[in-house]
Amino acid sequence: MLCGSAPWPEVAPTTAILDAANRAGVRIPLKCYFLGLDEGGAEVVGVARVIAPCTWPGFADPALSRIFSVMRDLIGHTWPRNICWVEITRLLLELVQENSCGNCVPCRVGTRRMLDLVDKVLRGRTADLLVLEQLGKMARLVGSSAKCDLGRLAGKLVAGTVLCRREEFITHASGSCPGTIPVDVHLGTILVRGRERDGKTYSDN
Amino acid sequence: MAKLTVTIDGQAVEVEEGTSILKAAALVGVRIPTLCYLENINEVGACRICVVEVEGKEDFVTACNTPVEDGMVVRTNTPALRAARRTTLELILSDHPMECLTCVRNGNCELQALAAQLNVRAVRVSGATHADLPRDDSTSGIVRDPRKCIVCHRCISVCADVQTVGAIELQGQGFDAFVGPPANLKLAETRCVQCGQCALVCPTAAIVEKDDTDKVWTALLDPTKHVVVQTAPATRVTIGDMFGLPPGTPVVGKMVAALRRLGFDAVFDTDFAADLTIMEEGSELIERLTKGGVLPQFTSCSPGWIKFIEHFYPEFLPHVSTCKSPQQMFGAVAKTYYAQRQGIDPESIFVVSVMPCTAKKFEAERPEMNAASRYWNNPRIARDVDVVLTSRELGRMLKQAGIDFPNLPDEEYDEPLGLSTGAAAIFGATGGVMEAALRTAYELVTGKTLEQIDFHAVRGLDGIKEAVVPMNGINVKVMVGHGLRNARQIMEKLKAGELKDYHFIEIMCCPGGCIGGGGQPIPTDTAVRQKRIDGIYRVDAAMPYRKSHENPQIKKLYEEFLEKPLSHKSHALLHTHYTPRN
Numbered sequence: 001m002l003c004g005s006a007p008w009p010e011v012a013p014t015t016a017i018l019d020a021a022n023r024a025g026v027r028i029p030l031k032c033y034f035l036g037l038d039e040g041g042a043e044v045v046g047v048a049r050v051i052a053p054c055t056w057p058g059f060a061d062p063a064l065s066r067i068f069s070v071m072r073d074l075i076g077h078t079w080p081r082n083i084c085w086v087e088i089t090r091l092l093l094e095l096v097q098e099n100s101c102g103n104c105v106p107c108r109v110g111t112r113r114m115l116d117l118v119d120k121v122l123r124g125r126t127a128d129l130l131v132l133e134q135l136g137k138m139a140r141l142v143g144s145s146a147k148c149d150l151g152r153l154a155g156k157l158v159a160g161t162v163l164c165r166r167e168e169f170i171t172h173a174s175g176s177c178p179g180t181i182p183v184d185v186h187l188g189t190i191l192v193r194g195r196e197r198d199g200k201t202y203s204d205n
Numbered sequence: 206m207a208k209l210t211v212t213i214d215g216q217a218v219e220v221e222e223g224t225s226i227l228k229a230a231a232l233v234g235v236r237i238p239t240l241c242y243l244e245n246i247n248e249v250g251a252c253r254i255c256v257v258e259v260e261g262k263e264d265f266v267t268a269c270n271t272p273v274e275d276g277m278v279v280r281t282n283t284p285a286l287r288a289a290r291r292t293t294l295e296l297i298l299s300d301h302p303m304e305c306l307t308c309v310r311n312g313n314c315e316l317q318a319l320a321a322q323l324n325v326r327a328v329r330v331s332g333a334t335h336a337d338l339p340r341d342d343s344t345s346g347i348v349r350d351p352r353k354c355i356v357c358h359r360c361i362s363v364c365a366d367v368q369t370v371g372a373i374e375l376q377g378q379g380f381d382a383f384v385g386p387p388a389n390l391k392l393a394e395t396r397c398v399q400c401g402q403c404a405l406v407c408p409t410a411a412i413v414e415k416d417d418t419d420k421v422w423t424a425l426l427d428p429t430k431h432v433v434v435q436t437a438p439a440t441r442v443t444i445g446d447m448f449g450l451p452p453g454t455p456v457v458g459k460m461v462a463a464l465r466r467l468g469f470d471a472v473f474d475t476d477f478a479a480d481l482t483i484m485e486e487g488s489e490l491i492e493r494l495t496k497g498g499v500l501p502q503f504t505s506c507s508p509g510w511i512k513f514i515e516h517f518y519p520e521f522l523p524h525v526s527t528c529k530s531p532q533q534m535f536g537a538v539a540k541t542y543y544a545q546r547q548g549i550d551p552e553s554i555f556v557v558s559v560m561p562c563t564a565k566k567f568e569a570e571r572p573e574m575n576a577a578s579r580y581w582n583n584p585r586i587a588r589d590v591d592v593v594l595t596s597r598e599l600g601r602m603l604k605q606a607g608i609d610f611p612n613l614p615d616e617e618y619d620e621p622l623g624l625s626t627g628a629a630a631i632f633g634a635t636g637g638v639m640e641a642a643l644r645t646a647y648e649l650v651t652g653k654t655l656e657q658i659d660f661h662a663v664r665g666l667d668g669i670k671e672a673v674v675p676m677n678g679i680n681v682k683v684m685v686g687h688g689l690r691n692a693r694q695i696m697e698k699l700k701a702g703e704l705k706d707y708h709f710i711e712i713m714c715c716p717g718g719c720i721g722g723g724g725q726p727i728p729t730d731t732a733v734r735q736k737r738i739d740g741i742y743r744v745d746a747a748m749p750y751r752k753s754h755e756n757p758q759i760k761k762l763y764e765e766f767l768e769k770p771l772s773h774k775s776h777a778l779l780h781t782h783y784t785p786r787n
């Protein structure tokens with residue numbers, strides 16, 4: 001039973017739980033799961049299939065593409081193929097926290113607070129746009145004030161992501177993941193394009 | 206050096222190459238807010254509070270450790286900077302226990318002051334905290350409360366660079382980073398010498414002295430106890446700091462009056478014991494010189510230095526004078542000579558010290574510091590010195606008792622352990638023990654009166670000072686070092702065999718000597734240290750006696766009790782041994 005008051009929907013035996021829920025008018029808060037990763041359980045894969053068809057046009061946007069490529073460089077081999085921007089942001093911040101030397105306040109505390117804010121978005125229980133504003137503000141602070149490139153880069157990347165993929169964050173915050181990077185995009189290609197554009201923009205200071 | 210022109214908030218200023226933006230700004234009346242910055246010691250840009258905008262740079266730069274460039278245009282007070290500083294401070298506050306009202310640094314906290322300065326009215330960020338990090342009160346002198354740590358790095362820099370001990374470091378990564386001993390050790394398990402320089406520079410209450418004021422309040426209320434207090438040389442120019450008097454103001458008379466009003470049965474002076482130290486240590490030096498003892502002889506007054514050499518250079522312990530520090534000599538004399546003379550049961554005597562020092566707490570607790578117990582063969586006499594209070598703790602007690610310190614009349618110490626000389630007063634400054642020893646040793650060795658008793662060569666804040674004093678055909682070579690970095694340098698020279706022709710070396714653990722001790726009022730910086738040193742020499746100049754061997758009470762002590770320096774009784778009560786801790 002999906003929800004106490006909702007009527008039982010008529011569905012075919014193979015329908016994913018999420019589809020069934022949607023038909024019943026019930027929005028299940030979703031975290032993004034990665035297609036192809038063994039997280040054990042058909043439901044997980046089912047959810048991923050549901051959200052896989054992506055309508056995201058972002059690759060035409062040079063700024064976002066650059067962010068994508070830098071993040072891809074940073075996160076490297078652990079980059080899952082099918083993942084949404086909120087998850088990417090979380091991965092990046094986790095990576096920064098793991099590697100932060102802990103010397104300066106913006107990186108040590110700031111990226112941790114950003115991580116907390118992204119988790120709030122991912123939990124999907126807040127429609128409060130303040131979270132998003134806080135995240136953007138904090139990211140800009142860390143991006144301009146951190147002691148070294150690690151924090152500065154992270155801050156700028158997250159600030160850019162929040163700006164460029166605002167809708168994705170908002171929908172996430174209110175309960176579901178609207179899309180992911182398309183399964184079939186060739187990551188290698190993006191990486192090369194990103195590097196050409198990237199130049200030395202992020203490595204001075 | 207090349208001159209550069211920079212513009213700060215629209216004002217052009219010419220400065221030398223290498224000047225930081227922070228210092229250049231100060232020249233045009235702009236005080237950029239700072240938090241972790243500590244001049245010459247901690248210029249690491251960790252807190253990011255001193256950020257400024259530099260034209261042509263995309264990101265903010267920190268003013269404390271960015272040197273100016275020619276033609277640089279700096280802005281220090283833009284809306285973006287105000288917002289950035291405030292948010293950074295809010296980040297710090299989001300992981301800081303808001304216990305200001307019950308905090309020992311309430312009213313003297315740099316974090317608190319900065320929050321007021323930056324007009325922070327709410328902390329808009331929240332999340333995980335370090336509220337569960339455990340307190341470390343394993344040492345006698347210092348308590349660490351990592352919950353209140355803002356990871357400013359000052360203590361790390363002081364411990365590693367100024368004192369070359371390196372007992373605490375940054376541990377862990379990211380948000381979990383904290384300051385503490387490596388491998389989750391307790392501070393007592395490290396080579397920490399308990400000098401307290403970390404507590405002196407801590408902007409908050411993350412490192413503080415161990416508070417023993419309750420023990421003193423209890424003793425003062427106990428009618429069966431005869432509670433005596435001794436005041437260290439350096440305290441007579443520092444206690445006033447805590448009551449708004451200018452740093453370095455001599456307040457010895459007011460301090461005596463205040464202690465009497467607290468209810469001590471007798472107010473005595475560690476300076477008396479400092480004169481005694483000179484008699485013993487000077488005689489020891491003369492004996493080493495004439496009988497071919499181990500030279501150079503090192504002073505032993507500073508408990509931080511003693512613990513340092515026990516940890517790092519134990520093979521050179523025979524160089525250290527066997528004399529106890531004045532504090533411990535006083536304790537031993539109070540519970541033997543004084544008890545006997547006044548007819549007081551030594552068991553009932555409770556000795557409180559007022560010291561500039563956290564390491565003194567450790568010293569008083571050393572197991573061998575129970576000479577009175579051994580003298581009377583009475584195990585119920587526990588320690589020679591029962592409680593050590595730092596200057597800061599005494600200041601707090603006086604405030605709590607409602608004593609109007611600045612307006613107290615000047616009063617005199619009690620007899621017989623209250624009379625002292627100028628030579629004892631200068632123990633509080635680097636070079637002071639040396640100068641006091643020279644004043645006495647010269648006259649004892651040559652039998653002539655020393656005309657020029659001021660030894661300026663060993664005074665002042667230079668790290669290592671030297672002098673040669675001719676005495677009866679011997680050119681006595683002396684050296685003075687303060688701060689353990691300088692001590693280490695001297696020890697390395699000794700190790701390399703470069704100090705073979707030196708006779709006497711004074712080491713003080715803390716920069717500036719005891720006037721810069723780890724238990725002194727906060728703030729204690731270089732300027733404050735200099736003012737206190739000036740104050741100490743003013744006290745010396747005004748004393749009727751300025752040479753330890755001229756102290757009539759010391760003469761009496763030897764006549765009535767100890768017989769002579771280095772006598773059997775002196776050895777039992779006033780001399781000690783050391784513990785290699787490698």
